[in-house]
Amino acid sequence: MLRALAEVSPIPLLISRQSDGEILYCNEKTGALVGLPARELVGRRTLDFYDAAVERAAIFEELRESGRVRDRELLLKTASGEPVWVVCNIEPWHLGGEQLALVALTDVTRRKEVERRLQESEARFRGFVENASELVFALDLRALFTYVSPNATRLLGREPQLLLGQSCDALVHADDLPQLWRCAEQTQLSGVVQPSCEFRLQHQDGSTRWFCSTLAPSRNEQGQVVGLTGTAHDITQEKQAILELQAANQHLRDAQMQLLEREKMASLGMLLAGIAHEVRTPLGAVGSTQQTLAQALEKLTLELREAHPEVISDASVSRLLKVLGDSARVVGAGSTRVSEIVQRLRRFACSEESKLCAVDVNAIAEETLALVQHELRHEVAICKKFGPGVSLMGYPGRINQMLVNLLVNAAHAVRARGRGTITLETRALGDEIEIEVKDDGIGVAPEHLNQIFICGFTTKRHEEGSGLGLAICKTIVNEHHGSIQVCSQVGQGTTFTIRLPRCQPERLTVKPCPFG
Numbered sequence: 001m002l003r004a005l006a007e008v009s010p011i012p013l014l015i016s017r018q019s020d021g022e023i024l025y026c027n028e029k030t031g032a033l034v035g036l037p038a039r040e041l042v043g044r045r046t047l048d049f050y051d052a053a054v055e056r057a058a059i060f061e062e063l064r065e066s067g068r069v070r071d072r073e074l075l076l077k078t079a080s081g082e083p084v085w086v087v088c089n090i091e092p093w094h095l096g097g098e099q100l101a102l103v104a105l106t107d108v109t110r111r112k113e114v115e116r117r118l119q120e121s122e123a124r125f126r127g128f129v130e131n132a133s134e135l136v137f138a139l140d141l142r143a144l145f146t147y148v149s150p151n152a153t154r155l156l157g158r159e160p161q162l163l164l165g166q167s168c169d170a171l172v173h174a175d176d177l178p179q180l181w182r183c184a185e186q187t188q189l190s191g192v193v194q195p196s197c198e199f200r201l202q203h204q205d206g207s208t209r210w211f212c213s214t215l216a217p218s219r220n221e222q223g224q225v226v227g228l229t230g231t232a233h234d235i236t237q238e239k240q241a242i243l244e245l246q247a248a249n250q251h252l253r254d255a256q257m258q259l260l261e262r263e264k265m266a267s268l269g270m271l272l273a274g275i276a277h278e279v280r281t282p283l284g285a286v287g288s289t290q291q292t293l294a295q296a297l298e299k300l301t302l303e304l305r306e307a308h309p310e311v312i313s314d315a316s317v318s319r320l321l322k323v324l325g326d327s328a329r330v331v332g333a334g335s336t337r338v339s340e341i342v343q344r345l346r347r348f349a350c351s352e353e354s355k356l357c358a359v360d361v362n363a364i365a366e367e368t369l370a371l372v373q374h375e376l377r378h379e380v381a382i383c384k385k386f387g388p389g390v391s392l393m394g395y396p397g398r399i400n401q402m403l404v405n406l407l408v409n410a411a412h413a414v415r416a417r418g419r420g421t422i423t424l425e426t427r428a429l430g431d432e433i434e435i436e437v438k439d440d441g442i443g444v445a446p447e448h449l450n451q452i453f454i455c456g457f458t459t460k461r462h463e464e465g466s467g468l469g470l471a472i473c474k475t476i477v478n479e480h481h482g483s484i485q486v487c488s489q490v491g492q493g494t495t496f497t498i499r500l501p502r503c504q505p506e507r508l509t510v511k512p513c514p515f516g
């Protein structure tokens, strides 16, 4: 009956002798497993069907130790040498003084093949992920990492294992979190991939890296979204390049505006030099005529006094002579003043872009004050505090222009409040000189303080400000290898402090003065 039971069993069964492995009985299923009729198998040794002979020893070891063998995976080979995977169960049996083994085998070759393919495909995908340049990650619905690709070590200096179970909040820059959450939420709600978003991640070394990431929903078997998977591409270098490009663009725009302003100043300089040249001749004529007139008048008075004292004592004659004398003096003083102004304009026009030379800063400051006199009007008082020995090697025309810009700004700020004072102070400090332009005007709003040196930044109406003044001052200070600082309080006033070194490296280009 037992034999009949074994024959109908769908499981390959056999009985072998433990000592030499001779097969004493097997059912047809066992024959099918190894590719031989059952009757041909009887009398053969089990060892013939092991893929590796050592396995038999291992099985008998287990049999001795545990008294049985349970669910042991084993690689056998068929009669023709094909590999067959089985799960093996053995029960020992004593019969007539002989140690037998009752063996049941389950063919798992198909399952093993599926497993092998699965492992292969998993290894392939792991290879893709692990060798990708992108960071690959998975998050659960609470935004905790459930997977982070090994390249996190290279990209972020972080061990992927240590990130598992951590919230991505800790890694993402606080400013970028809202946008990332919005993207994650939309991916979850819509169940489809959203446009990529950019955010910064914190590197272990404290620096930040820019990433561009795409999120996709991950689903369970029921199709519900249970988390997100994402790839993030490191775009730090691209971002850096864009920033540098923007800075270069801004620099170019600044340079272009300053160039325009310089061109304007240069044309103005030419114009001034031309006018000064034109005015000089008639002015010379007025000056010498006035001198001739004054000398003639003096002579006439002398002669009258000697030859015709009665005429000179005549009240109306002496009044006339006094009027003539006073007029000659007024004309003289006027023409001297105009000559001085013309001289100043010429100096201003011609010193633009001139070569490096010794500069008496106090003298330049005086000149500048005289030039901007009309801008100061009555509302603005000037306080001069010029220190001794304030001289340096520099470009006088440029320093002049810088002081004009600062004084005009100060005058605007003072007049915007009504009245006030501008203090212009110079002092020598060892290897440097310091110029301070201080006003008690309206002051600069704190949010504007870091913008006022930007080319084109102005808070004034179109016709009053171009926003170039301070940008040009900064350029001039840089040309002199110096520094400019601002300190301001709204409603109190503003102080600009410039420091310039006394010595400059010689500049090569020297532009000749127009109209000598």
Ligand SMILES: Nc1ncnc2c1ncn2[C@@H]1O[C@H](COP(=O)(O)OP(=O)(O)O)[C@@H](O)[C@H]1O
Binding pocket: 405, 409, 410, 413, 439, 441, 442, 443, 444, 448, 452, 453, 457, 458, 459, 460, 464, 465, 466, 467, 468, 469, 470, 471, 494
């Ligand atoms: N002395 C000052 N007091 C108050 N604000 C000032 C002073 N100097 C400069 N500013 C501010 O800086 C801005 C830029 O100055 P500037 O570059 O000379 O351009 P602009 O005078 O043409 O506006 C001004 O519009 C003003 O808001």
Ligand SMILES: [Mg+2]
Binding pocket: 405, 408, 409, 465, 467, 468, 469, 470
């Ligand atoms: Mg200005």
